Amino acid sequence: MTCDSVAKLIPLYFYGELMPEDEDRLEEHLHGCAGCAREMERQRAMAAALDRCQAQAPPMLLQACRADLLAAIQGGAPRPEMPAKGPWTLFLEALAATLSGFHRYRTPVGAVALVAVGFFAARFTAGLPASSLSPAGEVFSTVRSVQPDNSGRVQIAFDETRRRVLSGPTGDRDIQRLLLAAAREDNPAVRVESVGLLTSRADSAEVRDALLNAVARDSNAGVRLKALDVLKPLAGDPQVRKTLAQVLLADDNPAVRMQVVDLLVLHRDDSMVGVLQNLVQTEDNNYVRLKCEKALKDMNASIGTF
């Protein structure tokens, strides 16, 4: 291997893009060639300098982008084309219409029922301290691919999901882990229930982060309100307050903003004056604005920013 060929391979080596045999040959060369070893060091130094110079998006840019997108979609972006409905879809829709009000929750209802079975079972089986697992239940399969070959055989790839029920006290470590996972599920009803049950360990960093994530990012206002409720005992925590201040200025739901103001004013904090003053200027909901004005008055702060 010559120094010229090594020079071309150094960036690929640095990014782990060489074949193992080329890596070995290059490393052997670097051991015996001080010039190429220096080149390698310069490559590392440049990469480190570039790492330190990543562009940083201004705070709230992400929220502004999300708001733009939502406005564009709701304000007239062309709707996605809908695929033609099959008989099964039409049947489900007819069923959903019959169970008016429940159609959004046909899957969540099943999931919540499972969680409920677990917790009620725990309640009526006092004396069983740890969580317990039911035997393996039904198996649900989802076919991912079907590949026939020329010999008349076919290869089918499928995922299997096995339904199980775990029951135990809400403070149990495994139950809490499942609740944390359930707080990210796509069914809002499951998220609401799960977030509400994280109360017993709200002071742990993992649970607190999950709650803050729900407050700041969950698309469902019911989940956000529930998470705010659980965060109440932590309303004095600086990280919590920082997130709440961001939510106050970005959330589009007045009930959420009202509850955030309630949490923020539980602890006197002069750094919140500016946030509340900003909100008073921009808030279009009378109740929220009045609440902010009252909070500012209680803090002996002026209503306007001047």
Next chain:
Amino acid sequence: MAQDAAGAVAAPLIPPIDSLIRAAQRGDQDAFEQLVRAHDQSVLRLAMNLLRSPEDARDVYQEAFLRVYRNLHSFRFDCSFHTWLYRIVTNICLDQLRKRRVRKEESAVVETPEGPLDRMEAFEQEAAHANPERTVWNRQLNQRIEQALHGLTPRERMVFELRHYHGLRLRNIGDLLGTTEEASKNCLFRATRKMRAVLGDCV
């Protein structure tokens, strides 16, 4: 047993992107919003790092996700959603970079809703506020890096960005950009060589 039990049921709880896509394809707005939120931070980071302008990054974000919204019905799961999305985003960013090269406009100050913003202040810096010499050195290094990045062609810039900052393999980058792994390797090599030439003794 409980620990095994939790492990045994952990797999089905992984965020189901495929089911979100299918729900969004059926017109579920909530699912579409969740799909966006699962990917939009990395999209914004890519746009911000490539274009170095919050306003341009905001435009890319909007354009990219509106294209996703309009065309999601045609997504057939032939590739991962991530790959499909990144094809859209990289195309938009490449167009922006090419237009910018034609216009040759690179003002150091951009207007933002929060007021004028110096691009250089949008870069992360080491905590060197207490050391003026270090601050000056960092500023010079940032300027050199900015100069080095502007010396790259849009495609070199894109390959370097995706490999260095986003950790994508060159084979995948080739796939995203509609080219070969070999062509991506050559791009990465040229990008590195050009930047090393501009940065000189700074690193």
